[in-house]
Amino acid sequence: MTDQPFVDIRHAAKSYGSLEVLHDISLRVNKGEIVAIIGPSGSGKSTLLRAINDLDPLTSGEVWLEDTQVNEALPYRLYEKHINKVRQDIGMVFQHFNLFPHLTVRGNITLAPKMLKGISDAEANILAEEQLDRVGLLERIDYYPSQLSGGQKQRVAIARALAMKPKVMLFDEATSALDPELVEEVNLVMKQLAEEHMTMIIVTHEMKFAESVCDRVVFMDGGYVVEEGSPDVVFRNPVHERTRNFLRKHLQG
Amino acid sequence: MDFDLILRVFPYFLQAAVVTIELSVYSTAFGLICGALGTYARLSRHKLLRAVGTAYVSVIRGTPALIQLFILYFGGPQIGIQLDAFEAGVIGLGVNIGAYMTETMRGAIVAVDKGQTEAARTLGLSRSQAMRKVVLPQAARLMIRPLGVNINAQIKGTALVAAISVVELTYTAQRYIGSTYKPFEMFLLAGALYMVIIYVVGLGITFLDGKVALR
């Protein structure tokens, strides 16, 4: 780890009309660090995550990935070129998988590498096999998404994001839409990524997972970062009343 | 754009539009009758009647309306059916749209929840009573909009009778294209009149739909 932040969010603010969903948030994530963002629904945690790859643009503030400003103000055409390039370095996994139903697993994984990195079909196939092997689904390579379980879909979605060789991975409640018995297989894949020192920012409702995997936990509420620190501190000895209330509801059961 | 010409031929187009309206009204009315009979046949318990209904829908929907019109108008006299072009148009187009309306009406009836019939039968209503008192009132609501689509298609479909020389809008437009060499103007003029007719009918359907939905 270095002192130079890898992902750097500076004074991020966002509002829809008069409704402010993010208030001046700054967050630095180091290379190889794994950060969980927790908080009640409507706290702005997903919005913040989606601002990192500019899917939900900020009203003000900056997002940096290494020495590139993700949300650089550019004329439309230049911005499009810029953002498409930057997004190749930021993998994202969605709550509802968002696999492309008209493509096989292989097609889902190879689409972007083939189109954007100009690699050959053969190379793309090897890439797909590697990434699927990583998530333990190699034998499903020629299935369509509709033929997979929810947990398998999400693992394919992770493989699809990994195939772009991203510098950082964003997880937006990756297990929230899954049946309880399918959560673990996805968590295992994420743990494995953590062991490989992938930089990850994880929005989650699963406190146990956050505690066991993450280096740092950020608690958000009402568009503010209320508290952040190591899992030990945030989960065991939270400073703020709001954090305690939230955890009381979410840790029991 | 030749506005003088448009103004000069406008009265003739207006007369032709009246013929198009008449054709639309009569053939739609005839089509609704055919559709109701077709639906009755399709849903009948008698195998033969059902087969007749199925054949009607399949044959009419499987062949061009133009050919059906030609068979009736040009071929009719050979089997003792003598009709003038307008009559042939009304009957031919009506029989044609009736097949599509059969599918619309049947679809609406089938779409009414099966539990409705079961509930009515449990109360002791006969099959036909259940149909009349419970299913049809609900199906009527469901069929107004799709029937509106059928009618909309039928108004444009009346253009076919230009091919058997009924002097309606399309025939008139074709004739004036031939004599003035202004295809674009004639198209716009006839097109505008079609759209007015379709728009007014659309308003009527929406009104009807709103009225039924209130109940």
Added chain:
Amino acid sequence: MGLDFAVVPEYLDRLLLGSAWTIGITLAAAALSFFGGILFAVIALYAPAVIRWPFKTFAWLFMGTPLLLQLFLIYFGLIQIGIDLPAVVAGIIGLGLHFAVYNSDIIQAGIRAVDKGQYEAGRTLGLSQAQTIRKIIVPQAVRAVVPPIGNNMIALLKDSALVSVIGVTELTLSSQLAISKTFRPFEFYLAAAACYYVINLALEAGLHRIERRIQVAR
């Protein structure tokens, strides 16, 4: 004058040739209407207003007027602006454009129905808007709307009879030519109807197979 179907076989080769033309015209116009429909749908949903509005006016005009009238416009209109196309080409263009407008309507609804997450997933991977539309949104939209578009193609087959009016020797005009020699309209129109019916059955079967094949990829 009674009926005499014995004259029909004599002209069978012409009816079959006419059928071949009908099939060819239908397939060509169907292809035009399919790809045109996709193009129109993308224009209607994504193009800047200066392109979108003239297009929408055109679509509105074509949906509100009879196909036969449009065929007259295209056939005579092209001649008037100095483009003297063979009637069959004008017919294919007319049929193709007419159904492209209807297909566009269906495909637009299909595109709107594609989950927003699909667009986001595409953009997240670094695909541009155009790439996302082309590779992710449109393929899904088209799969979802295959049944209604198939219905349009069946309608197109039957409406292809209209191009006989501008002088294309397809099935309908072929039977008319036979009638002008034999004065047996009932027999020949019935024979033509039978040919259409068979082609229609084949088309329906073909569409059904396509539908089944794409079912899994949805």
